Each structure stands twice: as structure tokens, then as C-alpha cells.
Amino acid sequence: QVQLQESGPGLVKPSETLSLTCSVSGASIGSYYWTWIRQAPGKGLEWVGYISSMGGTDYNPSLKSRVTISRDTSKKQLSLMLTSVTAADTAVYFCARTQVVGPTGPPYFDYWGPGTLVTVSS
């Protein structure tokens, strides 16, 4: 059974860096793409970015200058870093296993963590 669990500080000050970890069990990190998605309170879903099975990354253009996704295969963990945060970055952050469809894309997300709420406030 694939399970994902996000963790990290629930409160981050404006202008600081948001850092989250996603622990994965039941699947090999090196065999799949993994995606971070966020959801502001009462709002819709926003794709943040992904890390591929080969370790390459792709990010939402609106966040690209501030976001970094990485992985530690030995620890079975994914990481998300978002710099210079503002109140607009307040959201529940989800990590999700990603299935690549192929040329007709886009990928879809078949297993999700429960999410972790990050509030940006002084």
C-alpha cells in the first residue's frame, strides 16, 4: 500500500523559506515522478512542481524563481523549499505520486498524502 506523509513547520514568517518533507512508503521514489500541489484555504488546487524518476524537475512558471523540489532516495523522502514567502503562500501542501501518461499527457496523481497546512504570518 502506497502511503505519503507530509511534514514541516505549520507557521512560517513572511520573507522566510518554507521547507516541507514528504515521506514515502510502499513505492520506490526512483521509479516514479512525484508532485507537490497546494490548496489555499477554501480555494482550488494549484500545481507547484514535480521531480521525475531521473531526478529532473519542472515547476509552475508562476513559482519557478522561488521553488526547489529535491529527493533523498535513501531516506525515501521528497522535499519542497519555497523562498520569500508571503501570505499568498498560505495553503495546505500535498505531495502526490505521479503517473506519466506519455505524449498525450498530462500526468495524473494517483496517491496523495493527507496534506499539511502552512500559514505564513508574523
Add this chain to the structure above:
Amino acid sequence: QSVLTQPPSVSGAPGQRVTISCTGSSSNIGAGHAVHWYQQLPGTAPRLLIYGHINRPSGVPDRFSGATSGTSASLAITGLQPDDEADYFCQSYDSSLRTYVFGSGTKVIAL
């Protein structure tokens, strides 16, 4: 504001059929990019419901079905049940924005 537009809510009596639309444009659904659907129960993570326009993952009842035509997609729920009360999101890719996009979300209400 999402580039994939969904009605804020749809409602139906238990046992009825409801349909959720996902309206896009020539840079996303109309460009042939696949559409996927997710169900989000209150306070939980989204759950994959439909992938590749019409395919159901194992464990998803056949009461849920997807379709695509032109620049729009739709999700149908037949035999509506109280447990189907949730938010539903469509997802695709937008070539102009060069990003994966989600619909604005639809709340399904079982009357």
C-alpha cells in the same frame, strides 16, 4: 482564476444523475491534452476518480464516468448517493501557460 471553468455547485436527489462540466479552451482541452478528475471529501486529500478522459482506477465505482468533446469535459455521477457529497476537480495541461491546471472545483450536493 482558473483556465478550466466548472460550475460552483450541482445538486440532485439521491438516485439521480448529475453532470459536472469543465470548460476549457484551444490551449488546454481543445488542444487534445488529457483530462483527469478528482474527488475531494471535506477535510481530506483529493482522490483520483477518472484518468485519461474516461478511465477509472481500481476501486472507483462505474457510477462515475468521464467524457470529452471539443474544448470541454464532463463528469457524470449516476445513482447519486449521500456519500458522493464532495468537491470535484478536473485537471489538464495548458500549452499557453505551460503548466498543469486544475478546474475551479464543483461542490456536489445530494438533496
